[in-house]
Amino acid sequence: MKVRFITSNRGKFEELKEIGRGFGVDIEWVEMEYLEPQGSDLEFVARKSAEMLSGAVEPPFFIEDSGLFIDALHGFPGVYSSFVFKTIGNDGILKLMEGVEDRRARFVCVIAFSDGEQVRTFTGEVEGQIAREKRGEHGFGYDPIFEVDGRTFAEMGEKKNELSHRRRAAEKFFSWLAKNF
Ligand code: ITT
Ligand code: NA
Numbered sequence: 001m002k003v004r005f006i007t008s009n010r011g012k013f014e015e016l017k018e019i020g021r022g023f024g025v026d027i028e029w030v031e032m033e034y035l036e037p038q039g040s041d042l043e044f045v046a047r048k049s050a051e052m053l054s055g056a057v058e059p060p061f062f063i064e065d066s067g068l069f070i071d072a073l074h075g076f077p078g079v080y081s082s083f084v085f086k087t088i089g090n091d092g093i094l095k096l097m098e099g100v101e102d103r104r105a106r107f108v109c110v111i112a113f114s115d116g117e118q119v120r121t122f123t124g125e126v127e128g129q130i131a132r133e134k135r136g137e138h139g140f141g142y143d144p145i146f147e148v149d150g151r152t153f154a155e156m157g158e159k160k161n162e163l164s165h166r167r168r169a170a171e172k173f174f175s176w177l178a179k180n181f
Contacts, residue, residue, distance in 0.1 A: 001181055002026045003113075004061040006053060008033035011140030012064055015166055023174035030057065042067050042079055042110045043121055050112035050119045059116035060181075062173070064109060066165060068142050070130060071104040072097065081142070090134055090145045103129040107146060109165040111173045122176065124168025 005027050007013055013029045020027045037048040046065040053063065067081040073096060077084035084092070097103070104127070111122045126148060134144035136154025143153035143160070153160045161167055 001177065002028060003177070004028045004030050004057065006030045006032050006034070006057060006061055006063050009140070012066075012166070015161055015164070016064070016170055019161055019167055019170045020174065023170075023178065025174050025177060030061065032057075034063075036065070036082075038079075040079060042108055043123065045079055046110040046112040047119050047121055050114045054114050054116060054119070059114050062111055062113040064111045064166070064169070066107065066109040068146065069106050069108060070097070072100045072102045085141055090142060093130065093142070093145060094133065097130050103131075105130050105146065107142075107165040109169040111169045113173060113177075120176070122169045122173040124165045124170070124172065126163060126165045126168065 003025060005013060005016060007029070008031065013027070017027045034049065034053060036045055037052065039045045039048065042065050046063060049063050049065065053061070067078045069075045069078050077093070106125055106127050109124045113120050113122070128146050128148040131145045131147045131152050136144050136152045136156070138157040139154045139160060146153050148163065153164070
């Protein structure tokens with residue numbers, strides 16, 4: 001089946017396109033930036049964004065909201081991940097983490113799908129650590145500073161797609177799509 005994905009982020013699109021291939025789902029990119037409603041929880045923001053877009057984009061479509069949650073920073077940047085990346089970026093995060101021994105962090109991805117009547121969400125998470133320095137050339141965003149089992153997402157390349165937060169949310173979403181559409 002074919003489904004539209006609304007995002008301004010090419011990296012997200014390319015990863016989901018590739019994951020979708022394995023599930024027989026063809027993803028079409030609607031390159032569009034939309035104003036995100038504010039909220040303290042990712043699932044809420046994703047759901048509200050999809051509801052808001054339901055009047056503007058022809059369903060069925062989905063959006064995806066992701067965030068990096070760092071334990072030592074009480075979950076920051078979390079729902080502010082996009083803004084924080086554009087402002088202080090990876091160097092800023094590494095600076096905030098200087099001298100911090102607890103490096104634990106998680107990436108969370110929420111996919112929100114709209115069939116025009118209802119919005120359904122699918123969540124995926126991956127546990128990892130904030131690296132001591134940027135490493136690797138692949139991927140996008142926070143990939144150079146987020147590591148799982150000693151390797152950053154930016155060092156993994158293709159392998160990221162096998163274990164990422166996005167992969168885990170997408171598996172739930174694509175299985176549901178296969179049963180319901
Ligand atoms: P949308 O148009 O889809 O909203 P965005 O880039 O603004 O694109 P988010 O609002 O979900 O996306 O913001 C999440 C931030 O976290 C953003 O800066 C991303 O680059 C970054 N991010 C999301 N997934 C990531 C991943 O798998 N690896 C590294 N960084 C990621
Ligand atoms: Na966004």
